[in-house]
Amino acid sequence: MGSDLGVDRREFLRLGLGGFAAGGFQSVASLPVPRLNGGINIQPVRRLDPDAGLTPPLIVPELVDAQMRALYELGYEYVRITLSFDRFGPDFMAAIPYVRAARALGMDVLGIIGQFTGYDLVQALADPATREEVLEAYLAIFDTDVLVASPAFSRPGRFAVQVLNEPTHFLGISPLAYVRDFLRPAYYHLKEDDPEITIVSAAAIGSAAGLLQTREMIEGGLELYCDRVAFNLYSTGFLEEVAEIAEKPVWITESGSRGTASHRDWMNSAFDRIRREVPTAERIFWFDLYDREPEGFRLIDLAPRLDGSVEVVPESAALLEWLRSRVEKPLGGIPPIPYRELVPDITLYFPTEEDVRIVDATSYGPSTWRF
Amino acid sequence: MALLKASLVALLAGAGTEDPKYPLGPLRTPPIADAATPFRLVDLQYAFSDDGNVLSSFQTRVRIGTSLFAGGEVIGDRRGLFVDTQRIELGLSEENGSYEIEGSFRAPWFVFGTRAFHEDGEWAVSGAGSVRFSNDVELLLSHSHDLDRSLFSPSPVDEFVRSGILPPLGPPSRELRGSSVGLLYQRENHLEALADARFSRVRTEAGFDFDVQRYRAAAKWNPERFEIDGELSYESASGRLSTEGLTSFLGIDAELGSHVLARASTLQSWEPGVLRFEEDYRFGATFFGRRHRFARRSEASGRILELQRRANALGYNERRVYDLEGLRHFRERLGLSPARLELKQALDELYHAQVRDRSVLQLGFELEVAEDSVIGVARRGYRVLLGVPWPLRLPFLRSEDSVEFLLAELTVRHDDYSSGIRAVSRELSVTAFLNREMSLAFRWQDPGITPEEIARERGLPSRFTVSFEYAMGR
Numbered sequence: 001m002g003s004d005l006g007v008d009r010r011e012f013l014r015l016g017l018g019g020f021a022a023g024g025f026q027s028v029a030s031l032p033v034p035r036l037n038g039g040i041n042i043q044p045v046r047r048l049d050p051d052a053g054l055t056p057p058l059i060v061p062e063l064v065d066a067q068m069r070a071l072y073e074l075g076y077e078y079v080r081i082t083l084s085f086d087r088f089g090p091d092f093m094a095a096i097p098y099v100r101a102a103r104a105l106g107m108d109v110l111g112i113i114g115q116f117t118g119y120d121l122v123q124a125l126a127d128p129a130t131r132e133e134v135l136e137a138y139l140a141i142f143d144t145d146v147l148v149a150s151p152a153f154s155r156p157g158r159f160a161v162q163v164l165n166e167p168t169h170f171l172g173i174s175p176l177a178y179v180r181d182f183l184r185p186a187y188y189h190l191k192e193d194d195p196e197i198t199i200v201s202a203a204a205i206g207s208a209a210g211l212l213q214t215r216e217m218i219e220g221g222l223e224l225y226c227d228r229v230a231f232n233l234y235s236t237g238f239l240e241e242v243a244e245i246a247e248k249p250v251w252i253t254e255s256g257s258r259g260t261a262s263h264r265d266w267m268n269s270a271f272d273r274i275r276r277e278v279p280t281a282e283r284i285f286w287f288d289l290y291d292r293e294p295e296g297f298r299l300i301d302l303a304p305r306l307d308g309s310v311e312v313v314p315e316s317a318a319l320l321e322w323l324r325s326r327v328e329k330p331l332g333g334i335p336p337i338p339y340r341e342l343v344p345d346i347t348l349y350f351p352t353e354e355d356v357r358i359v360d361a362t363s364y365g366p367s368t369w370r371f
Numbered sequence: 372m373a374l375l376k377a378s379l380v381a382l383l384a385g386a387g388t389e390d391p392k393y394p395l396g397p398l399r400t401p402p403i404a405d406a407a408t409p410f411r412l413v414d415l416q417y418a419f420s421d422d423g424n425v426l427s428s429f430q431t432r433v434r435i436g437t438s439l440f441a442g443g444e445v446i447g448d449r450r451g452l453f454v455d456t457q458r459i460e461l462g463l464s465e466e467n468g469s470y471e472i473e474g475s476f477r478a479p480w481f482v483f484g485t486r487a488f489h490e491d492g493e494w495a496v497s498g499a500g501s502v503r504f505s506n507d508v509e510l511l512l513s514h515s516h517d518l519d520r521s522l523f524s525p526s527p528v529d530e531f532v533r534s535g536i537l538p539p540l541g542p543p544s545r546e547l548r549g550s551s552v553g554l555l556y557q558r559e560n561h562l563e564a565l566a567d568a569r570f571s572r573v574r575t576e577a578g579f580d581f582d583v584q585r586y587r588a589a590a591k592w593n594p595e596r597f598e599i600d601g602e603l604s605y606e607s608a609s610g611r612l613s614t615e616g617l618t619s620f621l622g623i624d625a626e627l628g629s630h631v632l633a634r635a636s637t638l639q640s641w642e643p644g645v646l647r648f649e650e651d652y653r654f655g656a657t658f659f660g661r662r663h664r665f666a667r668r669s670e671a672s673g674r675i676l677e678l679q680r681r682a683n684a685l686g687y688n689e690r691r692v693y694d695l696e697g698l699r700h701f702r703e704r705l706g707l708s709p710a711r712l713e714l715k716q717a718l719d720e721l722y723h724a725q726v727r728d729r730s731v732l733q734l735g736f737e738l739e740v741a742e743d744s745v746i747g748v749a750r751r752g753y754r755v756l757l758g759v760p761w762p763l764r765l766p767f768l769r770s771e772d773s774v775e776f777l778l779a780e781l782t783v784r785h786d787d788y789s790s791g792i793r794a795v796s797r798e799l800s801v802t803a804f805l806n807r808e809m810s811l812a813f814r815w816q817d818p819g820i821t822p823e824e825i826a827r828e829r830g831l832p833s834r835f836t837v838s839f840e841y842a843m844g845r
Contacts, residue, residue, distance in 0.1 A: 171790050172746075184537075188531040208646045219575045219612060221578070238645055241644065
């Protein structure tokens with residue numbers, strides 16, 4: 001678990017040596033890329049092969065690095081990422097560097113306590129015997145202090161959690177059962193461990209059915225057990241209903257349009273409409289930075305090079321250009337602190353011995369994975 | 372006990388000579404208008420079910436003298452007692468410390484009923500009634516009021532930290548108060564129309580209130596070889612959960628020849644604000660061993676019309692009904708009335724007409740296609756039934772002498788969840804009708820495993836139920 005900087009990752013994270021490692025902190029005149037482009041969903045991709053195996057490397061550092069660099073250079077303020085339970089396996093561990101690096105770069109992180117496929121997580125949450133240890137492990141790993149990558153960031157990004165995503169659509173859990181049996185217990189356990197943490201309810205699917213599901217969740221007491229109410233919006237058809245239904249502040253945790261040609265227009269017009277017609281909407285997260293489907297929702301593609309590095313291939317060219325133009329304006333021609341100076345080695349944000357120890361202490365340990 | 376036994380023995384022996392023949396022999400005309408000396412058993416039901424937990428239920432009712440029914444029930448932890456006369460019905464039940472008191476009074480031109488429910492120190496009361504303008508027109512009124520006005524607020528996290536016990540859930544959404552007004556019109560036997568409106572305030576599980584208004588128009592029309600059933604309703608809710616929606620239902624039963632009944636129905640829900648559109652379709656056909664007759668076009672229907680008008684002229688305030696249980700209670704109430712002897716012949720003739728109109732189901736199937744977008748389920752249901760008549764014959768043969776004897780029914784439902792999981796539920800029942808009043812039934816239900824049960828790692832066990840039912844004068 002060492003690094004070529006002569007310190008281990010645990011110590012690095014504790015001391016916040018990112019900028020220092022790159023040869024000392026930058027000149028105070030240097031500024032980071034301003035964070036003003038809102039939020040985006042990212043996927044904790046650990047390998048590019050479609051059926052990511054369990055042979056080394058479990059997490060390809062260049063993949064994490066490429067996405068973090070794109071987020072930083074595009075000026076995102078906050079990101080949303082699935083912390084896939086995976087019985088604390090590789091998919092869970094893969095989210096660690098994304099969350100820590102983003103927070104070190106000043107981006108707030110909304111981590112979804114979820115799972116890409118299967119019922120392991122909801123079974124763990126439904127069972128009082130495992131619920132507490134699973135949620136504690138989540139917070140112990142992701143909700144810890146992170147030091148900024150540069151003193152130019154006033155603070156590290158905050159960590160918030162979302163309890164599942166689209167539970168009716170992906171898991172077949174009814175809206176009422178979600179509130180009573182999953183959100184409510186999770187709320188008490190998470191607040192017990194960190195009273196300050198922001199708890200975001202699961203969003204329902206972004207369709208008419210999702211609005212009906214949200215209505216049932218609200219009627220079932222959803223707002224008694226969360227700090228923010230989430231919606232996924234892929235249409236502007238129900239904004240009036242969204243504005244009326246929730247009393248607590250709203251986070252639009254997914255929004256976007258399929259087809260790169262429509263991306264810029266969606267971000268300009270639909271996001272504006274959402275802000276205008278849902279005054280309680282605090283945050284909107286574009287869906288998404290990268291996924292495996294070309295010409296769909298993603299902004300970039302990730303292409304492996306022969307030397308092992310990963311090339312970021314712009315796909316949603318018009319929207320990317322617009323996002324870049326927005327961050328360049330406040331810089332007034334002054335070059336921002338380069339990403340590489342802030343994150344000289346992404347593996348320093350990788351899982352630590354302490355992370356493995358936390359996982360090992362649960363009934364799902366011991367972990368045999370090493371990163 | 373000896374009297375009960377004597378009653379049963381007499382029933383099993385089949386006193387009287389009224390056709391048709393049942394497995395237990397011919398059935399006598401039920402003494403619906405005759406005084407009991409001192410009492411006569413009219414209902415006896417026992418059921419035993421087991422799904423890992425055993426549940427027994429026992430219900431009985433006796434006629435006492437000339438003008439009273441009294442009964443009792445024990446269903447699991449619920450215990451109840453009731454008494455009925457032609458004009459007054461009273462009931463009291465208790466279950467785990469909750470009490471329910473019911474009462475109604477039937478006057479010549481109105482009926483008023485009330486129900487009070489007491490739980491956790493709070494009462495909920497409701498009243499419903501009707502005002503009769505003529506034999507064919509009634510004004511329907513109801514009002515309910517929950518006196519528990521408490522608002523739920525969840526326990527603070529500190530309390531959970533102190534106790535380590537997850538705080539309890541709030542009470543489910545409930546109607547705080549509701550009022551409805553409606554008009555029911557019955558035109559002879561072939562048309563029934565209802566229009567009503569209901570206004571209610573609902574207190575949600577979350578602790579906030581909203582108002583609901585519902586307007587409904589429904590009709591059942593029975594031209595010669597069809598029965599058409601339709602309903603259209605509009606519902607709106609105000610406040611944070613504001614909605615507006617239309618629901619329509621249309622069902623058509625058609626006689627194909629003399630022994631086959633085909634049925635098709637559809638339920639459509641439309642909520643324009645959120646572009647919600649849900650559909651439910653059912654299709655089926657049934658082959659009857661005897662000539663099929665719609666209840667509203669049967670021989671009995673003419674006697675129902677005649678008897679209802681006569682009863683109302685005597686001030687007994689009765690509505691025309693056509694289902695087996697409804698007709699039984701209709702005859703029973705008139706059999707308790709001071710004019711019971713005067714009505715005895717008409718009551719017996721109605722019973723005999725019902726017997727002559729009896730349906731004998733022998734073969735049938737039904738297909739159900741539905742969707743629930745709120746829980747993301749697409750449903751396909753299949754139901755088949757097979758009846759063996761008495762005297763024993765193959766199920767596809769006709770016989771006007773036959774009565775229902777064995778009836779087996781199998782229902783399989785596939786619920787396909789958007790998560791990719793299919794829950795398959797199955798239900799099989801076999802009923803043996805020993806005669807028109809007495810039956811033995813076996814039912815097996817396997818509810819299937821839903822995604823929520825996968826999440827909880829515990830599925831509902833399958834359940835079997837064995838029951839016996841005796842209902843005099845059914």
